[in-house]
Amino acid sequence: MTKRAYEANGLIARTLAFASQPSARFSLGALGISGGIAAILFLIGYPPSAATQPVVAGGDDLRAVYATAEDVAEGKRLAEASCARCHGANGISSTPGVPHLAAQRPAYLYLELRAYQTGARGDSAMNNAVKFLSDDALFKVAAYYASLDPVLVGATNEATRATAKPDPVQAGKTAAAACAGCHGEAGISKTPGMPSLVGLEPQYLVAAMKAYKNGQRKNDMMKSLLAAVSDADMNNIALYYGLQAPGRAQTPAAGDQVAGKAAAATCAGCHGDQGVSGNPATPSLAGQDAQYLAAALRAYKDGSRTDAAMQAPAAALDDNVIKNLSAYYAAQQPQASKVRKPLTSAEWAQRCDRCHGINGNSTDPRSPALAGQRVEYLEKVLHDYRTGARRSPPMAAMSAVLTEEDVDTLATHYARQQARAFVYVIVPPK
Numbered sequence: 001m002t003k004r005a006y007e008a009n010g011l012i013a014r015t016l017a018f019a020s021q022p023s024a025r026f027s028l029g030a031l032g033i034s035g036g037i038a039a040i041l042f043l044i045g046y047p048p049s050a051a052t053q054p055v056v057a058g059g060d061d062l063r064a065v066y067a068t069a070e071d072v073a074e075g076k077r078l079a080e081a082s083c084a085r086c087h088g089a090n091g092i093s094s095t096p097g098v099p100h101l102a103a104q105r106p107a108y109l110y111l112e113l114r115a116y117q118t119g120a121r122g123d124s125a126m127n128n129a130v131k132f133l134s135d136d137a138l139f140k141v142a143a144y145y146a147s148l149d150p151v152l153v154g155a156t157n158e159a160t161r162a163t164a165k166p167d168p169v170q171a172g173k174t175a176a177a178a179c180a181g182c183h184g185e186a187g188i189s190k191t192p193g194m195p196s197l198v199g200l201e202p203q204y205l206v207a208a209m210k211a212y213k214n215g216q217r218k219n220d221m222m223k224s225l226l227a228a229v230s231d232a233d234m235n236n237i238a239l240y241y242g243l244q245a246p247g248r249a250q251t252p253a254a255g256d257q258v259a260g261k262a263a264a265a266t267c268a269g270c271h272g273d274q275g276v277s278g279n280p281a282t283p284s285l286a287g288q289d290a291q292y293l294a295a296a297l298r299a300y301k302d303g304s305r306t307d308a309a310m311q312a313p314a315a316a317l318d319d320n321v322i323k324n325l326s327a328y329y330a331a332q333q334p335q336a337s338k339v340r341k342p343l344t345s346a347e348w349a350q351r352c353d354r355c356h357g358i359n360g361n362s363t364d365p366r367s368p369a370l371a372g373q374r375v376e377y378l379e380k381v382l383h384d385y386r387t388g389a390r391r392s393p394p395m396a397a398m399s400a401v402l403t404e405e406d407v408d409t410l411a412t413h414y415a416r417q418q419a420r421a422f423v424y425v426i427v428p429p430k
Contacts, residue, residue: 064106065365067143075144078137082129091145099377103150103421107365109142121390150419153372168342168405172240175233178225187241189249195292199246199334201280202238208283209234218304235405242339246287253290253330260328263321266313275329280338287334293326342405345413351398352410359417372419378411 067075079091083101087093091102101109116126117133130138176187179197184190187197197205212222213229229237264275267285271277275286285293299305300314317325343351349359352370357363360370370378384390385399386407402410 061107061111062365063139064110064143064146067106067140067147071140072144072147075137075140075142078133079141079144082133083141086125086129091148092151093374093377096374096376097380098374100151100373100419101145102148103369103419104145105362105365105367105369105422106142106146108362108368109145110139111366113138113142150369150421151372153416153418167344168236168239169243171233172236172238175229176237176240179237184250186244188244188247189251189289189292192251192289193291193295195289196247196249196287196334197241198244199276199284199287199337200238200241201277201284201337202235202242202339203280204283205238205241206234207281209237216306239339239342242337243341246334246336248287248332248334249289249292249330251289251291251330253327255290255323255325255327257324257328257331259321260324260326263317263325264328267325270309274332276332276335284334285329286332288329290323290326290330293329294322297322297325342403342409345409348406348410349413352414355394360414361417361420361422363422365422369419369422370414371417373415375411375415378414379407382407382410 064071079087083091086095086098087101088095088098091100091104093100112121113130113133114135115121116124117130117138119127121127133141179187182189182191182194183197184194189196208217209226209229210231211217212219213226215223226234267275270279270282271285275284275288277284296305297314297317298319300307300310301317303311353360355362355364355367356370357367360373362369381390382399382402385392385395386402388396
């Protein structure tokens, strides 16, 4: 045995001291090294012969974990000929939407290459790229890319950088500070004629803000205030108010509530029993400021506020009925909206890290690492799982509940994590 091999075996022996008990394979974990042990193991091709190489448990997909130096060298030749044009030299992509492959988990790469080759991943340029490669070639390409140093996030590749996204609820609270003077703290009005904003579904509130901004609803003050508010800010404001504890407007209500209840029977079909709507596009009226409700009904009646569903019902109301209806709904208890508080990036990551490793550095050779991956590629993959364009029962179940904001948050979080090489050390049987 050469001096170099002895030194390498000594390193392996010291590494194995961490193992609590012998096993066919001992995983060191995602290490913060650039090549390090991984490079040594691949270079010397440990174990040195078939006599010391264990039987691969779980099938051929794990062959790449046990690749020799010769396998990796052949994989490099194949990758440079077939893959580098899209995935970049050394597996670091400079093409939007094309993933980095450097330091990706070997069994995952092999399985994905096979899926493209069999057409299980649909029809794409990847199908043609791997169509004529043998199974042996796929395993060697996977082993080669797994042996490479991972991309350094933000160091050399601008496309891998991603900016941390603000918490949408906090962003909504900040943006809504300018609304409190008229609509009250936490959206509960104390000013007669000003609507409360709690108890409204975000979908309706966003639509109302856009209607004021584009002039569909006539209110010069609201149009001016919303002129500089972006769609993203409107979404955040609506989310913030949707999550606040509901309460009745703290304003007076003239009118006969009993008479108003009888008149409200015709409104329940759209606005719900006692004014709590079951349709996110239709506003709840429970607890709303009475003067605002009365003004809105008069506006629908005279045509200054347009809505095909409201024109006919409002036209038949006299001023006394309008006051009674408004008093009845103002006295009802509003309910919390059905909006779900979005998980923070840390909360989502805690769920995803169960399979993909801490900070997206997978410790399972069959599970892909996400750390340092291109942000737009991660977004595309999550969208594909949500729509069924890419199939995986566990991923379909997880991604089905994701919103667009969740996808953006997750992709950004993992794109900003530093990828780590993962080292698999083979323990010879006793």
